[in-house]
Amino acid sequence: MAITVRTVERPKRTLATEIYLVEVWKGLALTFRHLFVNLFRHAMRALRIKGFAPGAVTIQYPEDPAVLGKRARTRHRLLEREDGAPRCTACLLCETICPAKCIRITAENAPDPKIEKRAKTFDIDLGMCVFCGYCVEACPVDAIHMDANEVEISSFSRKGMIWTMDDMMGRSKAP
């Protein structure tokens, strides 16, 4: 394969740039423009006149909600079948592939002989989880998603960071 050469043009050092005052003036023009446009927008917002862009790009958390991407990996969610039973068949694929080893599953016999196993307990230690999403990709029955859109997960103890199956299916009162 041939190596291509790309020439990068250096900016020219003319008299205008060397004197620097011209550049200072251009820079000040840019920042003053930002200053006055933003002041105008802030004033419009203070006077409650609609129709103008916001004066700042800041998201004032926690008053304004955090903006998440469409496919952002947030807290885990275990999905149910139509009859309300969890989809998880305790195949342990997610526990095997988890790089942080934070999933602990114990299995038991499922009453329906066509679905042989189900999970007795399904715990994820969210304090260890790296939110990589491998468990979602590994699951063959689409039983676990990471789209609960909850990122403010906290607890006063390490034990409190372990979420159980009931927590992740929305069946418990408080995590």
Next chain:
Amino acid sequence: MIGLDMLAFTTGKILFATLGFGLNIAGFLGWVERKQSAVMQDRVGANRADILGFKLLGLFHPIADAIKMLTKEDFVPKGAHRPLHGLAPMISLGCGLFCLSALPFGGVIEFAGRSWDLTPIPSTVGVPLVLATLAFGVHGVVMAGFASGSNYGLLGALRGAAQMIAYEVCLASSLAGVLFIFGTLDLAEAVRWQVAHRTWGICVQPLGFLLFLTAGAAVTKRTPFDLPEGESEIVGYHVEYSGMKFGMFLMTDFIESIVICGLITALFLGGWAIPGLALESMGLLGGALMVASFTAKVMLLLFLLMQVRWTLPRFRFDQLLHLGWLNLLPLSLLNFLVTVWVVYLWR
């Protein structure tokens, strides 16, 4: 014999200049810095400090800063020189505050049958007084670095000293032209010259104004010349300071900026003069207008300095010294030469 009322008046003026004017504007400048830079950068700035629920656009943040600095542990490192460590910020701040007292807030007004001079410390050699006291503030910087017992602090102090030596020279030489035209070293007389001739200093010495503004920003170690302080990339001379001593160094930055802006106002922007009004003959109202006009012009210049701070990238140290010795100093001397010739040929 100085009468007691004159003594009280002078004390009141000095207290107004240092505490009322200087420290208040310095605190206000903290807020202006945050908010102006934020609005300029499409941000919101600091808006969380509140007293009893009143946020007031973040005006209480400087008070929060002051409380923070007062309540921090004031440590002196193990190998440091304790007396000098404590003395250095006092020298820096004291020199800055003293310079504020020599600024011409107003002229001489007639009130209640007597004449009152509105300059806190009126002096016929106001300009060298202010410049010399500012230069003495360098001692505070070098002392801070030396007494820190830290190599990085010492190097920062040496940077600061080299920069201030270079730009103090430029400061004085850029004033040479405008002082030659005014014919006086007295700041109040300089303002009166501008009032009498109906021209401001900036009209007769535009290059001098630019040079003095640049040299002044460099002397007060204001961005883009703030490499001795460092802030985000390199450690400065105040590395071993904490609490109120560090707060005093930050305060010195603001106070010296106010002094430089005050000098520029007095010498180039007509001081307390409002075009069209003979303020010195208007009694108490004239006095109030003079102080207000001076304050407004100083605030305008400070606004400009703030804006420049957040517009220009920092100079590398060799670029800084190159600019001072090889660009500003020859330009200011050339400016003085041209001024002298023009005045000679004019007369």
